[in-house]
Amino acid sequence: MNKLILKAAALSIIGLSIILPSLYAANSNTIFKDQVAVIMYHHVDDEAKSSGTVTTQLFKDQLSLLKNKGYQFITLQQFKEFMQGASVPHNAVLVTFDDGYESFYTNAYPILKSMRIPAVNFVITGDLEDPLASYIPSMSRDEIVEMTSDTNFIDLQCHTNSMHQKLPDDSAMLIGRIITNGTKETEDEYKQRVLTDTGQCISKLSELYPEPIDSYAYPFGIYDKLSSQYIQQAGMKFAFTIVPEMATRDLEPLQIPRINAGNSAISPEGLEASIKRRVVATNHPFNEVPLMETMGQLGGKATMNSKSQVQIQFQNTSWIGTINSQKLTSLTGGKTLNLQKPLYMKNNVVYIGIKDLENAIGVQIVYNPTVQSFSVRQTPAVKP
The missing domain is CATH 3.20.20.370 (Glycoside hydrolase/deacetylase)
Structure with missing residues (x-):
């Protein structure tokens, strides 16, 4: 004992x-x-x-x-x-x-x-x-x-x-x-x-x-x-x-x-x-993100032409929209996506709502505050 x-x-x-x-x-x-x-x-x-x-x-x-x-x-x-x-x-x-x-x-x-x-x-x-x-x-x-x-x-x-x-x-x-x-x-x-x-x-x-x-x-x-x-x-x-x-x-x-x-x-x-490199912000610090920079970090691409038309490409997804518009149109099927917030420019930088971008490219986006960059979350979240 x-x-x-x-x-x-x-x-x-x-x-x-x-x-x-x-x-x-x-x-x-x-x-x-x-x-x-x-x-x-x-x-x-x-x-x-x-x-x-x-x-x-x-x-x-x-x-x-x-x-x-x-x-x-x-x-x-x-x-x-x-x-x-x-x-x-x-x-x-x-x-x-x-x-x-x-x-x-x-x-x-x-x-x-x-x-x-x-x-x-x-x-x-x-x-x-x-x-x-x-x-x-x-x-x-x-x-x-x-x-x-x-x-x-x-x-x-x-x-x-x-x-x-x-x-x-x-x-x-x-x-x-x-x-x-x-x-x-x-x-x-x-x-x-x-x-x-x-x-x-x-x-x-x-x-x-x-x-x-x-x-x-x-x-x-x-x-x-x-x-x-x-x-x-x-x-x-x-x-x-x-x-x-x-x-x-x-x-x-x-x-x-x-x-x-x-x-x-x-x-x-x-x-x-x-x-x-894999730390994530559990409370996302942004409502909108700089589109071109963010897409580059995610492995996609975003461009804007002289007519203020913005094109977003990610894997097999491609969308086009216009500055100050709240719509994106699919270039691969004609589908229209209604945005919660309009695309807008500030100091020559195009911004998009982060939830709108997630809906457009079909992924969850996370922010790493340690290296100050965005990435695609591969592990799915539990559905609410």
Whole structure:
């Protein structure tokens, strides 16, 4: 009984050592707030060479730089609460790993534990049956139990049970349809396969770990509407992609973006720069934007001729309008778009309402106050 009390006290102290820095960071520099930089790793190893591998030194240096610059590392539980409406510390970072490699236990975990940095690993639970049989050795059940028993800031979640594979047609197994003896599986068979696999992943991790198993990382970052729907039916509330953006609570919780950190070419400074480039203004500071400059930043184009006619081009979309007019006409179909505010000029610069521009080019536009530029948001927001 005394041992249990001592262990509970030790875990409480470890928990406070994570929470308190999050609330009272020594470095008060606010780089961003009300959003989370979810960073992604796979393999930490000093011998292996691959695009998804970092050395132990680089891993430690990346985390050290972020910590010294005032970034505050949060747990998966804090992140889930944030997505459901709670606040997070300024400069919040969530560390994630995919695949459940043993290198997480042998190389990454000691660094995370010594620095008191939380992390979540999305595990391929089918590999638990024979951890050393996979191409890269995987964590064993005993290793998982040891980490989660010794700390309260290491999480394990789902990366499928046995669907982290490509089918013969090169489609991801999660979204593809299996063909057996020339017969393609039915839609109901596909649904049951995803439900069963996700249920198996949840069941196996639940045997090792007392926290809710309700989060998922898509294999290869590939998913579609049906696969997201089915893993949700199986019990998943959050799912992570590989779209490199910041996570804000207005986003679809089954399409959470992540910023890659797990490449040997990403220096500590490069990782911080990558995060800063993706900061978004959660309360948009502009009602209208300079059209030509903004379209250039979004990857499109806007021009004006001598007749004060303005043309907007973005991907396969093309519109034309006139200064002081509240209408745009499609050049690819004749459709008319009524604007909330007229196009206007000020100091020889053409301005358009940002909501009008979003409606015209069919994307969500976000502003990065750190680098003072606009970009297209790839992760969809939850519909009101």
